[in-house]
Amino acid sequence: MPNPFRGFGAVFYKEVLHVRRDPGTLFFSLVIPLLQMFVLGFGIDTNVRQVNTVVYNADGRQESRELIDRLKNSDTFHVVRYVQNDHDLNDMIIGGKARVGIKIPVDYSDRLIHKMSAQVLVLIDGSDSSVAGQAINVTTAIGLDESLRRAVTDSTAPFAVDMRPKLLFNPDSRSPNFFLPGLTAILLLNVTTFLTAFAIVREKERGTLEQLFVTPVRPFGLLLGKLLPYFFIGFFELCNILFFMRFVFRVPIHGNVFLLAFLSLPYIFVSLSLGMLISSKANTQGQAMQLAFLTILPSIFFSGYIFPRETMPAFFYGISFLVPASYFINITRGIILRGAGLQHLWLDGLALFAMGTFLLVIAARRFSNKIIMT
C-alpha cells in the first residue's frame, strides 16, 4: 500500500525555503492587510466633521456673526472662505472648494430685532450623500436651537431663525450618480497602471531590455514609445465607461463631456507613468503586480471615492493630495454632477500633468543610469 502522503515533508521543507528566500512576497502579504486595517480603522470616521463651508454674510452685524460662530462651533463646518456675492458662493461649490454654502440675508438682524422670522439659505453639495445628510441635520438643529433660545427669553418671538437647506446637483440622492463618477477614476487606474506595469518588466524577464540598451535608443524614446499605445487604450476605455454610465446607469452629465474627455488625458498620463515607474523598479511580473496593487489601495481609500477627504485625519488628508485619483475624482464629479467648467478644474488637470511628468522623469532617470540593469 503506497503512502499517499509521500513527499509531504520534502515539499513542506522546500516551500518554507521559498518563502524565506522571497521576503518581498511575505512582506506584501503580511503588511497590506495591516495597512488596510489601519487605514480603515483610523482614517474612516463616519461622523462627518469639518466640512468645507463657504459663507456669504450679506448682513455682517452682531446677530449674523453669532450665528456663524454657532455653526463653526458645531464641529461639522469648517469655514474656508467668506465671499461677498452669490456668484462666488455658487462658484466655490461648483468648483468643489466647498461642500456647503451659507447665505445670511442682508436684513437678517433687522428681522430678528423686529421679531420677524429670518431665513438663512443653506446650499448643500448633494454629490456626497453622507456629507449632505449631516449638513441638513446640523443646520436645521442649529436653526431650531437658536429659535428656541429666543422663544425662552421672549415668548412673543416667532420661529426666528429659519434654516432653508437646498440640495444641489443630486437632488434625488441616487447612489449611482455619486459612485459612478468616482468609480471611473478607479477603473481607469486599474486598466492603465496594470498595462504599463508589465510593459518593461516583461522585457527585463526576456532579456530584450538589455539588448535595447546597447542600441542608441534613448530613455524618453523608449518610455514614450511604450506609453503611447496604452494611452489610446486607456482613452478608449474611458469612453466606454462614460457611455455605460450615461446610457445604462442613466447618470446625467451636467457639464461638458468633451471637457471631461480632455481632462482625463493628464490622468491617463499619470497612471501610465506610475505603471512605468513600477515596471522599472520591479524585477518580475509578480512584483510588478504587487506594486500595482499597492497603488490601487490609496486610490480607493484616500481619493474621496468612498470617504470624504475633508473628514480624514490630517495625516491621511495630506496623503490624499499625493493620490492622482483625488484630482480626477474632483474632475469627474465636478463635471458630471456639478456642471463645473475649466475655470474650476484647470488646477486639478495641471496637478495631474505635473505628477505624470515627474513620475516619467524619475523612470527615465532610472533608465539613463541603467539602475534597472544591476
Place this chain on the structure above:
Amino acid sequence: MADPAQSSPQYAISAENLVRRFGEFTAVNDISFRVEKGEIFGFLGPNGSGKTTIIKMLTGLLPLTEGNAWVEGLDVRKDAEGVRERIGYMSQKFSLYDDLTVLENLRFYGRIYGLSAERMKRRIDEIVQLNGLAPYLNRLAAQLSGGWKQRLALGCAMLHEPKLLFLDEPTAGIDPVARRQLWDLLFELSGQGITFFVTTHYMDEAERCSHVAYIYYGKLIADGTPAELKLLPDVQPAGTDRIEIVTPQVTRALRLARHIPGIRSATIFGESIHALVEEHFNLADLRAQLQKDGITVTDIHPLTASLEDVFVELTYKHQALLEASRA
C-alpha cells in the same frame, strides 16, 4: 589624455587598465587588451569571472570604475552613444520578441537604428539571404529552434552594418550543426572586415579564434594567438614534455599516475590522461609500471598542448596563487 596609439583606427577595441567594482567586490581588476580590426577575438573564462561585465563596460552599459576604453576609435567614457551606433550586440539569450515574426523583429531593430526605408529593405534582403531566414520570415520568433533564433538575433544585431559585433556565448544551448554553421558565418563576415568579440566555453571554438584572451576572477591571465598561448612557460615549462595516456580505466590510472615520480601533473580528457612530465621521461617504463598495476594501456604518446591544456594549467596556477594570497 588619450594616447593617440590607443584610439588609433587600427584597433577595434583598446582597453587600458579597466577596473569595475561593485561595492567591495572587484569584478574586473586592472585589465588591458587590444583587438585589431577584422579579428575574431575569443574571450574566455569560467562563469562569473567577469566576461559579461567587460562586455557591458565596452558597450557603455556599465560605467568604468577606473581605466579607459576606446571602441571603434571612440572613448567609451565620453561617447557611449556613438559606440552603440557602431557596434552590434547579441546576448546569451538571443533576446528577441517572441510574439513578433522574424520580419517584424528585423524591422523593429531597423527602425531603432533609424535606417531609411530603402536601406532597411536592402539590409533585410541581404541578411535574410546571408542567414538563410527566407523560409521563416512570417513565423513567430517563439516558434524558431535555438539555431534559427540565434541567426535571427545575429541578423538583428548587424542590420545597421556595424564593424564590430559582441557575441556573448552565441552558441550556448544550440546543437552542434547550428554551432558549426554559425562559425562558418562568422568566418565569412570576418573575411569582409568585421571584427568579432566572442565569449565561449567551447575549446574547439576558441581554437578557431585568431586572438584569444583568458580572464580568471577579474584578472586577465592570457592574451595572444592560440599558438602563442600553447608555448607559454606556465603551460609548457622548460624541461617538461606533454604526453597522452590512452586507457579504458582513466580514473584508476589517474590516481596511480599522480604518484609516479617524474609526472608533474595529470588531468583526465575523455578516455585519456594528459600529463606534464619531466624531459626525457621514459614512456616505455611508464607503460610497464601502469600495466603491472593492472591498467590496460592502449597507447602512450607525446602531445602538443591544446587550448584546453593551456586554460587548465593557467587556472591551476592562478588558483594556487589566489589561495596563497588569501593564506
